[in-house]
Amino acid sequence: MKVGIVGIGITHFGVHEEPFYNVAYTAARKALEDAEMERHEIDNVVLGGYDVSVGRTISNMYTAPAAGGYLKDEIRVSDDAAYALALAYMRIKSGIFDVAMVLGYGHCSETPIELVELLSLDPFFHRDLGISYQMSYAMQSYAYKMKYGVEDETAAEVVVRARKRASKYEYAHVREEVSVDDVLSSEMVIFPLRKLELPPWSDGCVALILAEETIARRINPEPIWVEGLGWNTENYYMGSRDLAELSSTRKAGEMAYRMAGCDAKSVEAVEIMDLTPYHHLMALEALGFAADGKGGELIESDFPTNSSGGALCTNAHGTTGLFLTANLALQIRDGCDRGISHAVSGYAAQNSIVTILGV
Amino acid sequence: MRRAAVIGVGQTKFRTRRDDKTHPELTREAVSRALEHAGITMDDVDAFVFGTMDPFDGINCPDRWSSTAAGFGKPFMKISTGGTTGLTTGIAAYQHVASGLFDVVVAVCTQRVGENVDAQPVLNTAVDPIYERHSGVGAISVAAIQATVHMQKYGTTEEQMAWVSVKDHENALKNPYAHIKKKIGVEDVLSSPVVSSPLKLYECCPRSDGSVAVIFASEEKAEQIRDDPAWILAESSISDSYFVGDRPDLAVWDSLSIAGRRLYRLAGIDDPKKDIDVAELYSPFTIQEILELEALGFAEKGEGAKLAEEGVTFVDGDMPTNPSGGVLCTNPIGATGLVRLGEASLQVMGEASNQVDGAEVALAHAWGGTLQFHALMLVSSHKKLRR
Amino acid sequence: MVLRIEAKWEIPYVHSAGEHATKFFEALKEKKILGVKCPKCQRVLVPPRAFCERCYVDTDEWVEVKDEGVIETVTINYARFTGLPDPPYAVGIIKLDGADTGMLAYLGGVDLTDWKKAHEKLKVGTRVKAVWKDRPEGRITDILYFKPVEE
Ligand SMILES: [Zn+2]
Numbered sequence: 001m002k003v004g005i006v007g008i009g010i011t012h013f014g015v016h017e018e019p020f021y022n023v024a025y026t027a028a029r030k031a032l033e034d035a036e037m038e039r040h041e042i043d044n045v046v047l048g049g050y051d052v053s054v055g056r057t058i059s060n061m062y063t064a065p066a067a068g069g070y071l072k073d074e075i076r077v078s079d080d081a082a083y084a085l086a087l088a089y090m091r092i093k094s095g096i097f098d099v100a101m102v103l104g105y106g107h108c109s110e111t112p113i114e115l116v117e118l119l120s121l122d123p124f125f126h127r128d129l130g131i132s133y134q135m136s137y138a139m140q141s142y143a144y145k146m147k148y149g150v151e152d153e154t155a156a157e158v159v160v161r162a163r164k165r166a167s168k169y170e171y172a173h174v175r176e177e178v179s180v181d182d183v184l185s186s187e188m189v190i191f192p193l194r195k196l197e198l199p200p201w202s203d204g205c206v207a208l209i210l211a212e213e214t215i216a217r218r219i220n221p222e223p224i225w226v227e228g229l230g231w232n233t234e235n236y237y238m239g240s241r242d243l244a245e246l247s248s249t250r251k252a253g254e255m256a257y258r259m260a261g262c263d264a265k266s267v268e269a270v271e272i273m274d275l276t277p278y279h280h281l282m283a284l285e286a287l288g289f290a291a292d293g294k295g296g297e298l299i300e301s302d303f304p305t306n307s308s309g310g311a312l313c314t315n316a317h318g319t320t321g322l323f324l325t326a327n328l329a330l331q332i333r334d335g336c337d338r339g340i341s342h343a344v345s346g347y348a349a350q351n352s353i354v355t356i357l358g359v
Numbered sequence: 360m361r362r363a364a365v366i367g368v369g370q371t372k373f374r375t376r377r378d379d380k381t382h383p384e385l386t387r388e389a390v391s392r393a394l395e396h397a398g399i400t401m402d403d404v405d406a407f408v409f410g411t412m413d414p415f416d417g418i419n420c421p422d423r424w425s426s427t428a429a430g431f432g433k434p435f436m437k438i439s440t441g442g443t444t445g446l447t448t449g450i451a452a453y454q455h456v457a458s459g460l461f462d463v464v465v466a467v468c469t470q471r472v473g474e475n476v477d478a479q480p481v482l483n484t485a486v487d488p489i490y491e492r493h494s495g496v497g498a499i500s501v502a503a504i505q506a507t508v509h510m511q512k513y514g515t516t517e518e519q520m521a522w523v524s525v526k527d528h529e530n531a532l533k534n535p536y537a538h539i540k541k542k543i544g545v546e547d548v549l550s551s552p553v554v555s556s557p558l559k560l561y562e563c564c565p566r567s568d569g570s571v572a573v574i575f576a577s578e579e580k581a582e583q584i585r586d587d588p589a590w591i592l593a594e595s596s597i598s599d600s601y602f603v604g605d606r607p608d609l610a611v612w613d614s615l616s617i618a619g620r621r622l623y624r625l626a627g628i629d630d631p632k633k634d635i636d637v638a639e640l641y642s643p644f645t646i647q648e649i650l651e652l653e654a655l656g657f658a659e660k661g662e663g664a665k666l667a668e669e670g671v672t673f674v675d676g677d678m679p680t681n682p683s684g685g686v687l688c689t690n691p692i693g694a695t696g697l698v699r700l701g702e703a704s705l706q707v708m709g710e711a712s713n714q715v716d717g718a719e720v721a722l723a724h725a726w727g728g729t730l731q732f733h734a735l736m737l738v739s740s741h742k743k744l745r746r
Numbered sequence: 747m748v749l750r751i752e753a754k755w756e757i758p759y760v761h762s763a764g765e766h767a768t769k770f771f772e773a774l775k776e777k778k779i780l781g782v783k784c785p786k787c788q789r790v791l792v793p794p795r796a797f798c799e800r801c802y803v804d805t806d807e808w809v810e811v812k813d814e815g816v817i818e819t820v821t822i823n824y825a826r827f828t829g830l831p832d833p834p835y836a837v838g839i840i841k842l843d844g845a846d847t848g849m850l851a852y853l854g855g856v857d858l859t860d861w862k863k864a865h866e867k868l869k870v871g872t873r874v875k876a877v878w879k880d881r882p883e884g885r886i887t888d889i890l891y892f893k894p895v896e897e
Pocket residue numbers: 784785786787788789798799800801802
């Protein structure tokens with residue numbers, strides 16, 4: 001039995017004046033309209049997003065009814081909502097449920113996320129050092145850059161291409177095009193990352209409707225199938241890891257490829273959660289698209305990565321990964337046969353999840 | 360549907376503070392005990408599901424640190440749904456196995472409410488900041504408003520509610536992991552100070568630190584690993600609307616009735632009183648066990664209050680509830696639901712510290728939000744319901 | 747002895763009420779309470795929200811409800827909790843005349859010293875009326891509390 005995506009609803013990503021209760025409702029409504037379904041046809045909701053980042057303990061109290069969960073089975077993953085899609089897949093695959101509303105929410109404009117993330121560090125060994133979330137990604141970037149001698153220009157080129165793609169993607173947050181010079185002359189914020197090499201903090205919601213194979217075909221003659229899923233976790237203690245590689249991404253990718261019965265060669269589209277340009281390259285390598293340290297070579301080619309502009313242009317903490325998966329689903333609808341999306345969470349990309357979609 | 364069972368349960372001792380251990384060390388204590396109980400090792404585990412309620416421990420997403428004790432290098436997923444977290448973590452772990460993706464999955468929940476100087480302000484941040492947070496409402500007040508209505512509508516008395524507390528405290532004395540261990544009588548409850556009227560101190564749960572782990576396995580693995588696994592018969596969960604003012608009648612917990620109906624239908628239960636031998640209910644406040652008994656079909660509407668008073672819910676009664684001492688005596692909030700499942704599983708394995716004679720079918724329940732969520736799981740010593 | 751570290755979280759948040767709720771708060775400035783009517787189930791929802799969770803449709807028909815109603819339930823808090831109001835204080839759910847859902851609010855105008863006596867005066871079904879701030883600012887606390895109406 002397969003599980004397919006039959007409805008896609010994406011809100012505008014940027015700064016929302018409306019509370020995310022309303023933004024979540026908008027995304028879920030759009031997904032239902034896209035699938036030409038009504039709320040009562042859903043038998044469960046699977047949410048993904050954080051609490052402290054949005055200023056509400058048990059934030060799923062807010063988003064469950066907004067996602068259509070009134071008197072329905074409900075569960076929430078407190079991580080990137082890409083995990084919610086994996087859980088929804090398992091809930092349907094097990095035969096327990098038929099149709100799931102997967103909803104991811106991020107709402108970064110109401111609080112300093114850097115401070116919230118700092119509080120995710122243990123209060124003994126790490127928090128007092130004031131290592132910000134982005135600093136951990138910068139340390140990783142630097143380790144990778146030094147190990148393989150990646151040029152500043154290569155990183156800048158990743159940003160230039162991301163912005164160019166985002167400028168054409170209606171849901172992206174930051175859509176102004178920039179040049180390599182713009183990137184390199186922007187201020188150094190967290191060495192080695194310059195201002196234009198850091199992602200924005202965005203607000204927005206994504207809703208995807210997943211259905212069991214037979215039902216999926218009733219709803220849509222051409223569902224987008226979930227072919228592979230994989231997720232993994234690295235050591236929390238950054239000092240115990242090789243920061244120059246994304247090992248949780250590598251393991252997650254291996255699991256997803258194994259489940260889908262394919263490898264990187266058969267993948268036509270890639271959506272990567274690149275919180276820095278260096279992570280863009282590291283993830284491409286971890287997912288098997290380039291040899292270690294050779295990710296930069298792909299940037300020069302026409303390799304189809306991040307048609308959404310990626311996390312560098314849209315980053316709603318809690319649903320950035322699902323935002324990328326939703327864009328991948330749109331690409332498959334437009335004729336692409338198979339694609340892969342990727343998400344990370346935690347300091348220095350501790351956790352990774354990979355989703356393979358296909359026709 | 361792929362059948363699955365609980366094959367191991369491990370708990371830490373629950374205390375106000377566990378100053379002796381860090382977050383991951385507490386997690387490890389529970390995971391190690393569960394592995395030992397199942398007779399397997401970390402190498403046998405395919406994936407972890409971790410549950411906690413974020414802001415209570417003073418660490419945002421403490422799962423990231425605690426995962427060092429819950430198998431990093433393996434698939435790891437974090438669940439958080441409020442008071443139901445423990446049980447929804449169990450449900451998610453069960454679904455990991457039932458989907459066929461994994462064979463052996465550990466659900467683990469760690470919570471350190473005691474590190475938080477005061478839990479009620481944190482619970483207040485669950486209330487809408489725009490319309491409702493100013494009211495200072497926390498978990499105690501939402502239970503108290505249920506009690507006010509139940510007492511006025513059905514004539515439930517303070518003494519009847521006190522009996523629930525007396526029963527749970529008596530049960531906790533037999534549970535080595537329970538937090539509050541104190542023999543009390545109805546008079547002690549009635550003379551304890553009023554916290555949120557009409558609820559008194561001994562009608563309210565403590566704040567506990569601790570961890571619990573429950574291991575799930577596929578049918579094949581479960582049978583290889585042990586002779587007496589606790590088979591999962593069914594699970595269900597429900598979300599009500601967001602605003603507490605929208606509840607149509609606070610004297611009945613109708614959303615729990617709906618979730619219960621679904622659960623019973625899945626498991627083939629016609630008469631819960633006859634088919635279920637013991638229930639571990641999430642009742643941090645006396646009134647809630649009464650509402651839950653009514654909602655789940657163990658008592659008629661308005662009659663739930665008589666059960667403890669008449670001894671029905673005591674461990675030797677016809678419908679024992681919370682033989683572990685329940686949530687009234689131990690409440691590590693985001694872990695509490697998984698404690699319910701762990702204790703229910705031990706009952707049908709025949710290994711509970713306060714064993715109900717001949718228990719074959721046990722119910723685990725949790726509620727969360729401002730009376731918004733419920734989660735339920737049903738376990739049995741048999742693969743299917745036997746009547 | 748183990749090391750213990752004191753910590754305190756101070757995270758600033760700026761919560762946006764959105765267009766819908768903003769209308770409600772604007773009306774409070776004129777001591778008016780607004781609800782929205784669901785076009786499908788016809789329930790008047792107070793406090794108002796942009797969609798009906800049950801019917802899953804947008805709500806945009808505004809109706810004014812009375813600042814009077816009945817107590818659906820009540821509790822009085824006697825314990826002191828960090829950051830929460832000083833005890834004792836009474837909180838309840840009030841169903842306002844013209845509304846189909848209850849609203850969380852303070853109750854007052856009654857001596858709270860003895861909880862049993864106070865509950866007698868704040869019984870479920872008791873009619874209550876809002877006591878407003880002299881100069882409302884467009885916040886939920888403009889309604890100081892609801893107090894029993896002398897029959
Ligand atoms: Zn309606």
